[in-house]
Amino acid sequence: MQSADAARPSGSGRSGVRRRLRRRSRRGPPAPGDPRNIGWLYVLPGLAFYGLFTLAPLLHTVYYSLFSWDGLTAKTYVGLQNYSSALTDAALRSSFVHSAVLIAFYAVIPVLVGLLLTAALTRHPVRGFRFFRTALFLPQLIAGVVIAQAWTWIYDDNGPLNWALRKVGLGSLARPWLGDFTWALPSIGAIGTWVTYGLCMVLFVSGVQKIPSTLYDAARVDGAGATREFFAVTLPGLRGEVLVALVLTTINALRSFDIVYNTTAGGPGGSTLVPSMYMYQNAFLYNKVGYAAAVATILAVTIFILAGLVLRVGDRSERA
Amino acid sequence: MTAGYFERIGAYGVLALFSVLAIYPVLSILFLALHRKTDLVSGFAFPTRLDLSSFKAAWTEGRFGTGFKSSFIVAAAVTLVSAVLSIGTGYAFGTMRFIGDRIVFPVILLGIIFPYEATVIPLYYDFQNVPLLHLHLLNTYWALILPQIGQSVAFGTFWMRSFFRSTPRSLIEAARIDGATSFGVLWRVLLPQARPAVTTMSVLVFTYTWNEFLLALVLVSGSQSHQTAPLGLSFFAGAVRAGDPTKVAAAAVLVAAPILVVYLFLQRHFVRGMLAGAIKE
16 A cells, blocks of 8 residues: 555646545545534534443443442442452453353354354355245344353253263263353353354355356366365455354353353353353342442453454455 | 266255254254143154144243333333444544554453453442442343443444445535534435444344343343343252253243344344454454
């Protein structure tokens, strides 16, 4: 971009154009509209709600995290002590480890499954994709509490999963999945996979439609098979979509509360404890409000850093 | 030719398999709900008759009449107010430049990835006694409506801004030359075209608000008459599931039903909104 700009003749009459071009290269398309400070009039009401009920509480959480407080009696200022105890808190550490496992299930597996399905679908135009899309999108709109009830039944001792296992002679594998120390966390992870893979898939398939078909024609003329075609054309073309899917699903994994609370509530024996659940327990069950605020702050910072990292990496690779 | 044929069959097979997988958990709970406790259901539990007794029992025992009323009031208020606010912010960011716009917009965008879990603790304590105003908002609809308007404005701003940016500049300029005020441009020129965009935004905000759980758990669980439907379901499941899973299943189907019905009719809006919300970030 920079070099193309410099190559332009630098006549004085062009300087306005050049400046505009340079601004475009730095900040994307120029902002529309002429300067009108009346814009503030339209922004202020919405900004007020957002500031008062979203941003301010977040800052307030950070403030609480500097205190030792049971929620009833007076607060005592303790500086960063909540954070130093967080560093050595085994339960908090394990909750983040559980989150990492959930990221594999909520983000990595759905993206891989989505890519695989997309690969299967790009060789030939599929008719009636809209019909399938209806089904694939369904998990996205169902409340977490309802999803939790549905899967609690699927994993139930007498539920469909164990019934099917017994039917096919794998009865030794049957167990109350959500009550099992080893299997509860992967079982919750599988719920996350179920919720997200359809979204990833629809996202990728709509992305493929934006890849110029000439690229596919060229690959086919060169005699590329399905695999080559996928890695040479489809995957590079979907980089943006894959990144976005990873950001969204990773954030969802880190934030997961509804499903955990309504299936295992962190149990058995803390084996499915996740940070938001731990925050809730500390704030509203153990009366350790200051510490809960510190956990919430750590979670928020983790999410912002992860999202920022992925978006920045994506931004760079898109420009390259 | 034959290879292509098999590939095509394979593609449809894979699509069908994963579509069925996506639907099955929803069907399984519906099947369970169509039984009653005495059926001692296990396995796939395909219903042999249309038995709605579990639904009736769940509706009354779980007080879902109240839950639905609360959820509807909260979701409607949040949808309506945040739509009006987002049309304003989206209009300003999409068609005007003003001092500070480049700073404020990213701050609002932050709200899309915002972990609102990190706001519930102060909301709980501040709503017990609102600073300066000395109001008690805990266990009222306000406690759910106000924060969710704040969260929805982030997505709404982003969504309406990209709509207003995509409308032809000449349209706005022509109206201005004719002497229209900024509000006149919005009201008479842009809004009539914005209906599909506003519908998509409203459908999504309504769905997210209807499904919300953590805020309800923290902010209104102390008042039975203000509990939302998902919160009611959570409590009902905790109390009844061990004794009668069919009733809990029926309750779950009831809570999901309104959104599913809307989805059947306004499917395109859901898909478009969620995909665009994901991509344009």
